[in-house]
Amino acid sequence: MRELPQRCLLIDDDADDREIFGMCIERMGNPVEFFAIDGASSAIKWIAQHPEPVPSWIFLDVNMPKMNGIECLQVLRGMEQLHTTRIYMYSTTTDVAVEKECAAKGATGFIVKPVRISDLQSKLRQIFSSTTSSHIS
Amino acid sequence: MKAAQSVNNAAGGQPIDVYRRMIEEIQDYAIIVLNPEGIITNWNRGAEKIKQYTESEIINRHFSIFYFPEDVRSGLPQQLLEKARSEGRAYHEGWRRRKDGSRFWGSITITALHDEEGAVIGFTKVTRDLTDKKFAEDKLAAYTAELEAQNRELEQFAYVASHDLQEPLRKIQTFSGLIRENIGDREFVERYFNKLESSAARMSELIRSLLGYSRLGKARFEATEVDLNGALEEARQDLELVIAEKGAVLETGNLPVVQGSSVQLRQLFFNLLSNALKFSDKAPVIQVACSIEEGSCAAAEQHALKDYYCIEVRDNGIGFHERYRDKIFTLFQRLHQQDQYTGTGIGLALCKKIVDNHGGYITARSAPGEGSVFSVYLPVTAEKPNPNV
Numbered sequence: 001m002r003e004l005p006q007r008c009l010l011i012d013d014d015a016d017d018r019e020i021f022g023m024c025i026e027r028m029g030n031p032v033e034f035f036a037i038d039g040a041s042s043a044i045k046w047i048a049q050h051p052e053p054v055p056s057w058i059f060l061d062v063n064m065p066k067m068n069g070i071e072c073l074q075v076l077r078g079m080e081q082l083h084t085t086r087i088y089m090y091s092t093t094t095d096v097a098v099e100k101e102c103a104a105k106g107a108t109g110f111i112v113k114p115v116r117i118s119d120l121q122s123k124l125r126q127i128f129s130s131t132t133s134s135h136i137s
Numbered sequence: 138m139k140a141a142q143s144v145n146n147a148a149g150g151q152p153i154d155v156y157r158r159m160i161e162e163i164q165d166y167a168i169i170v171l172n173p174e175g176i177i178t179n180w181n182r183g184a185e186k187i188k189q190y191t192e193s194e195i196i197n198r199h200f201s202i203f204y205f206p207e208d209v210r211s212g213l214p215q216q217l218l219e220k221a222r223s224e225g226r227a228y229h230e231g232w233r234r235r236k237d238g239s240r241f242w243g244s245i246t247i248t249a250l251h252d253e254e255g256a257v258i259g260f261t262k263v264t265r266d267l268t269d270k271k272f273a274e275d276k277l278a279a280y281t282a283e284l285e286a287q288n289r290e291l292e293q294f295a296y297v298a299s300h301d302l303q304e305p306l307r308k309i310q311t312f313s314g315l316i317r318e319n320i321g322d323r324e325f326v327e328r329y330f331n332k333l334e335s336s337a338a339r340m341s342e343l344i345r346s347l348l349g350y351s352r353l354g355k356a357r358f359e360a361t362e363v364d365l366n367g368a369l370e371e372a373r374q375d376l377e378l379v380i381a382e383k384g385a386v387l388e389t390g391n392l393p394v395v396q397g398s399s400v401q402l403r404q405l406f407f408n409l410l411s412n413a414l415k416f417s418d419k420a421p422v423i424q425v426a427c428s429i430e431e432g433s434c435a436a437a438e439q440h441a442l443k444d445y446y447c448i449e450v451r452d453n454g455i456g457f458h459e460r461y462r463d464k465i466f467t468l469f470q471r472l473h474q475q476d477q478y479t480g481t482g483i484g485l486a487l488c489k490k491i492v493d494n495h496g497g498y499i500t501a502r503s504a505p506g507e508g509s510v511f512s513v514y515l516p517v518t519a520e521k522p523n524p525n526v
Contacts, residue, residue, distance in 0.1 A: 013474050016308055016332060038474065063300065065471040066461065092307055093300045115310040 007053050008032040008128075011043040011072065012061035012090065017113065021059070024120045031128055032057070040064055040072035047079065055085050057127065059111070062091035062098065070102060077106035088127070167264040171247075173257055175200050175218050187243075187266045189236035200262065203233045205240070221247040222257050230267070242271035293468060294351065301469050302347075305340035309333055343469075346483040350468065353490050358398035365392035365406075365448065368399060369425060372406035379414050383421055390426035393446050395515050401491045406450075408484040409511055413452035415478060416509075424451045430514060445497065445514040452510075456503040465501060488513075 010021045018036040025034045037043040047055070058076065062069035069089060076082055086108040089099075099110045109127075114120045160168050160181050167184035169177055177200055180192040188195075188203060195202075201214040208214070208231070220227035226248045233243040244265045252258045312333040319325040369389060373380070380387065387410070395402070406425075413423045430445045457465065457472055464470050466489040471482040485501075488511075492499045496516045503509035 014304075015474075016336075020311060063304075065473055066458075092304045095296075113307060115307055116314050117311065 005031065005033045006056040008034050008057045008059070009043065009047075009055045010034070010036045010059045010061075010090070011038075011040060011064075011069070012036065012059075013039050013064045014061065017061070020117060021120070024117055024124060027117070028121055028125065040067035040069070040075070043072065044075055047076075047082070051081060054081055058082075058085055058087045059090040060087055060107075062089055062102075070098075070105065073102060073105050073107055086127075165265070167262075167266075169200070169262050169264075170250075171200055171218075171260040171262055173222075173259055175214065175260075178259070184264070187235075187241065187264060188233075194236075203243075203264075205232060205234050217245070217247055218260065221249045221260055225249055233264070240268075241266045242268040294347070297468050298347065302340060302343055305336040305343070308336040309340070312336065343481055346481045350483055350487055350490065353401065353487065353494065358401065358494075360396040361399065362394050363397050363399045363402050364394050365402060365427075368402040369406045371403045372410055375403075375407055376410055376414065379411070383414055383417065385414055385417075385421040385423060388422070388424045390424075392425070392427050392448065393517075395446065395495070396518075397495045397515070398491075401494060405488055405491045405513065408488050409450045409513075412484055412511075413450060413454055413509070415480065416456075416473075417452065417454040419453070422453045425449070426451075429517065444517040446517060448513045448515065450511045450513070451508065453508040456505050456507045456509050458505055459503070462501050462503070466499065 008025070010018060012018050012021070015038070018038070022034060022036055025032065035046070037046055060069045060072060060076075064072070067075075069091070073087060073089070076085075076087060087106065089102045089107045089110045090113060091098075091110070092113050094110060094112050102110060111123060114123065162182055164183045164186050166181075167187045168181045169184050170179035172178050177195050177198055180190075180195055184195075185191060199214075201209050204214050213229075213231075217227040217229055226246060228247075229245045231243065231245075232240045233245075234240055244267050245262065247260050247262045249257050250259045250261060312329045316326050316329050316333070319329075366389075369392060373387060379385075410423060414421050425448065427446055427448045430447045461472055465472065466485050468486040469482040470486070471480065489499050492513055492515070497514045499514070500512050501509060502512075
C-alpha cells in the first residue's frame with residue numbers, strides 16, 4: 001500500500017508569502033501535502049478539525065496581527081498531538097533574542113524568508129528529506 | 138591660642154575677635170547658633186542673605202521657622218536636633234523656606250556644642266544654598282531620562298525599520314526574480330509586476346509614516362493654548378470625504394482648552410477619528426466628550442494626584458479583544474490582515490506619542506462587536522517644574 005504524503009502547514013498572514021511558499025512546493029513536485037493558513041487562531045482551529053494525519057512540519061510566521069507567531073508557537077507546543085511535529089519559525093528578519101525565545105518555547109528551527117524561490121526550495125528539500133527519513137524509521 | 142584669635146587693631150585699641158568677625162561676615166554660609174531647645178541665639182550675615190530675616194527679627198525664634206509645614210508636621214527639625222545631640226552632628230539636604238515663603242535647596246549641618254563635662258549646651262547650624270546646583274541636577278536628571286526614553290524609542294525604530302521595511306523589499310526582490318524566470322509568460326509577468334508595484338507602494342507608505350512618527354519629537358514644539366474644539370473641527374474637515382462616504386455621524390460635546398501643540402492635537406483627533414471610521418462594519422457613530430478626572434486615576438498609578446481632562450472618543454465599530462488593549466498602541470502593530478483593513482499600524486502609535494508629549498496618557502477599552510472607547514487624558518494645567526524660579 002502506498003504511503004500517504006506527509007502533511008506540511010504554513011501559517012502566515014501574508015497572502016504573497018503563502019503563494020510563494022505554495023509555488024515552491026509545487027515546483028518541487030508536491031512532495032508533501034501542503035496547506036496554507038492565514039493566521040494563528042484559524043490555524044489552531046484547523047488543526048483541531050483535521051487531527052489526522054498529524055502535520056510533520058509547521059512553518060510559522062513570527063510577525064502576524066493579533067496572535068503573533070511566538071504566542072502561536074506556545075499554543076501549538078501545548079497541544080499533545082503535535083509533540084512530534086517540527087515547528088520552524090519563518091520570518092523576514094531575525095534577531096538573536098527572538099531566536100532564543102523561540103528555541104526555548106519549542107521551535108525546531110528558525111528560517112529567514114529567502115529572497116529567491118530557489119533558495120527556499122533547497123532549504124525545504126533539506127528539511128523534508130532529513131526529517132522524512134528519521135520519521136519513517 | 139589667645140594670640141591667634143585676637144589681634145590688635147591698627148590704632149592699638151580694643152582687641153578684635155577674629156573668629157567672631159569671620160563668622161559674622163561670611164556671606165555664602167548661614168551660620169547660626171541654637172540653644173539646646175533649638176532657639177536661635179546667634180545670626181550671621183550669610184543667614185540674613187540666604188533666609189532673609191534680620192538679626193532682630195529672628196533671635197529667640199525656634200529654628201523650625203525655616204522648615205515647610207509638612208516637614209514640621211513630620212518632625213524633621215526635632216529629628217535633626219536629636220541626631221546632632223546623640224551623634225555629634227546631623228546632615229540634611231532639602232527644601233527650606235525663606236522669610237517671603239519662597240523655597241531654597243539647603244545643605245545643612247547641625248553640630249552639637251558641649252561644655253567641659255560633655256553636656257550639650259547648644260548647636261551650630263551651617264546652611265548652604267544649593268538651589269542652583271539642585272536645579273542643575275534636576276535638569277540633568279530630566280535630560281538623562283529623556284535621552285534614555287529617546288534611546289529606547291530609537292531601538293524600537295531600528296527594529297521596525299529593519300523588519301517592517303525589509304518585508305516589502307524582500308518581496309520586490311522575490312517578485313523580480315520570478316519575473317526574470319518567467320519572462321516569456323505574459324500573464325505571469327503582468328500579475329507579478331502588479332505585486333511588485335504594490336510592494337513598492339507599501340514600502341513608500343511605510344517610510345512616509347515612519348518619517349511622520351519620528352518628526353513628533355517632544356522638544357520640537359512650544360506649548361500654546363489650544364482649543365480642542367478647534368483641533369477636532371479641523372480634523373473633521375480633513376476627513377470630510379470619508380465621513381460622507383461612510384455616512385458617519387459625529388457627535389461632539391464641549392471640549393476644553395489645553396496647553397500644547399495645535400498641530401499635534403489636530404493629528405491626534407485625526408488619527409482617533411480615522412481609526413473609528415476605518416474599523417466599522419456599519420455607518421459609524423462617533424461620540425467625542427470630555428469630563429474632568431480629579432486626583433487619583435485608577436488607569437495609571439503614576440499619574441495620580443493631578444487633575445486631567447478625560448476626552449473620550451467612542452465608536453460603534455468592530456471593536457477588539459481586551460487582550461490587545463496595550464498592543465494596539467505599538468508601532469506597526471496591526472490586528473487585521475491587510476486585505477481586511479488596510480493601513481500601516483501607525484495611527485494609534487502616533488496618538489500615544491502625541492499624548493505622551495503632552496504629559497498625558499491614553500487608554501482603550503473594547504470588546505469584539507461592541508465598539509471601542511479611546512480615553513485621552515491631558516493635564517488640566519501645564520507642568521511647571523520650578524514654581525519659585
